[in-house]
Amino acid sequence: MNTVALQINRRAVEASAEPRTSLADFVRDKLDLTGTHLGCEHGVCGACTVLLDGVPARSCITYAAACEGADVTTIEGLDDDEVTTELRAAFTREHALQCGYCTPGMLVSARDLVLRLPDADEQRIRVGLSGNLCRCTGYVGIVRAVQSVIEARRARNIAPLADGGRTILGPAGSGRATSSSSEPLTIRQALVPASEGTAPVRIPDFTPATVLDQRFTLPHAPAQVFAKFDDIGGIASCLPGVSLTAPPRPERVKGSISVRLGPIAASFEGAARVERDPATLSGRIVGIGTDQRSHSATQGEIRYRLLPLEGGAATAVELSIGYTLTGILAQVGRPGLVRDLAKRLVAEFAANLDRHMSGASSGRAAPAEFSFWSIASDVLRARLARMFSRVIGKGGAE
Template sequence: MTTIALQVNRRAVEISAEPRTSLADFVRDHLDLTGTHLGCEHGVCGACTVLLDGVPARSCITYAAACAGADVTTIEGLDEDEVTTELRAAFTREHALQCGYCTPGMLVSARDLVLRLPDADERRIRVGLSGNLCRCTGYVGIVRAVQSVIEARRARNIAPLGDGGRTVLGPAGSGRAAFNGDEPRQVLLAKAPASGSAAPVGIPDFTPATILNQRFALPHAPAKVFAMFGDIAGIASCLPGVSLTAPPKPERVEGQISVRLGPIATSFEGAARVERDPATLSGRIVGIGTDQRSHSATQGEIRYHLLPLDDGANTAVELSIGYTLTGMLAQVGRPGLVRDLAKRLVAEFAKNLDRHMAGGPVDQVAAAELGGWSIVSEIVRARLARMFGRVFTGKRDAE
């Protein structure tokens, strides 16, 4: 197995896969991005077309390992793309799809043509789409749809990009991927650790899909709490289900977190970076992780800010927890359930942290995997209490 680190739809991903895994199988089987379709699996039909560093490429004949460090965009990552939105509307208007199987790859290729072609020349459009086969429509509606989008954009004085954003020639995925120096991708892969683990990569910033705010107090001075937050190993020992897998450094902390919620057990392995600002007694932890069992990936961000209480004798810890979840777990990770779970985790963390700062031994405050049934029962009790509280409150109001 080889750990492959790359960006998929603007999100950092690190997942272990066989070196022979194609990029199409990687995004479909490991990330559940099934909008990328497999047809011929010989690079002929174009159903599997994705963007690699902004350039259309056949994902069925591209090894995922060859794309390490690249920026991959599947059809799901183009939901808010301006050109793709126009193309979708045009495909509907011009009856350019029937069964829809070829449509994801067709849209990716058509988007490239819209960006590059100076005018809506039918012949150039047909040549540009010749690598995408459609068994239903006969191409007339497809060509007409692409023509209409190009004409509309040029009428709005949107100039074409002659190279479609291509800045360098090279293997698929090498267009804008950031590497150290000018070494070709093959050399960098050859330097990967023999154990199959990934070479350290940067932890990127991201925009969380969901943000939860939590607050708790500690009976310790802010300066002491801030110093404790700088002890990465100590903080990890206080976090339920967290264990470090390598000596921690602020720029990269490797570890895993295990959580069991009823019948669902997850174990996310990944890495994080730690930022601290002593002037404002605040900091940030940004991490990425994957759960192999469910083929899910997550990005997380914890921002903390320490405020003095009781003339500086105690400390209020304000937390902002942001995350983005993809894969199978995203289908069951409802915000309400995650919010209840986060509240429980923060409460356990606050209790462990207080005990640790008071001199308690680390092996007693370190929390192992959370038991799910206790969490579920607590969530059910809390929700029943809220529900009956609303009922009784409503009755009193009515009286």
């Protein structure tokens, strides 16, 4: 058992919980806040949505222990909230609920849209609510309710809040990631260009929500590969979809990465820092970025280690890729899909790096683009192969 201390509905709370206890179970079982509903328990349906550090998040797939020091608001904590009060009235007026099971999570997500969107654009509202499923209403009343509240507030000259009032960089529930000076690090500070007259801000450390391990080999000696990794511009040219926007320095590399997966496109602009350890032939790249189109944010790190092969004539490159994604894109960033995409990106990077070290141009300037159906078919083939392997294995055992 661990003791978890956090702020829930503006009240300091401290209670014991198993490491595996979800935040949803924590607020329901420990605090009797049963307005947070459990539906799919896979982070898909949105019934369990709460606010973590002011950001809508799935409480069924968030560990309570990971929210140490965070500010949590459940639907009960929004009883006196002005926006939520208006939304409740609008939901009633527009017949936007029937059984009501999805409604608490729907209200939390709708409140975020009312705060952020500049106008009552139906398409943006539908996209913003795409992570909240309702099996009763058909969504028409829900969308009309949200539209009416946005229209009424903008008519009263209540302007939208940039990023919904979010000012702290870091994953929801992280306890607010801080810089080395222990002062909160804002998104604006972290991404502001040095040309605007401000000193470069240190890229913060963080704990990734997801970690993927990859490995590839190169027909070059480890010392040569490690030296090439010090050529930031050259490495960037080998990475699919990556481009630098300023002369690179190890303490701060500014650039962007663009990826397209079928109809889903994203272009994250941000900054990173590079760390190297010649003694162990290892290093780390830590970065942050935002996609303006979807208002999604990400933090990522790549740890690498070089191991000699074939008596030192070749090199095995071991990668550990960690990331945290928040915003709309987090709703489609399923681990299996991301893992397969990362595998393809790493394979293309390895091929480009080999060509670059052999004296040929990597020739990679366009965004990384992959076919959704190609990835889906690869995943299906892999699953069928595992299934047949298990069947054959059982047959052989008999």
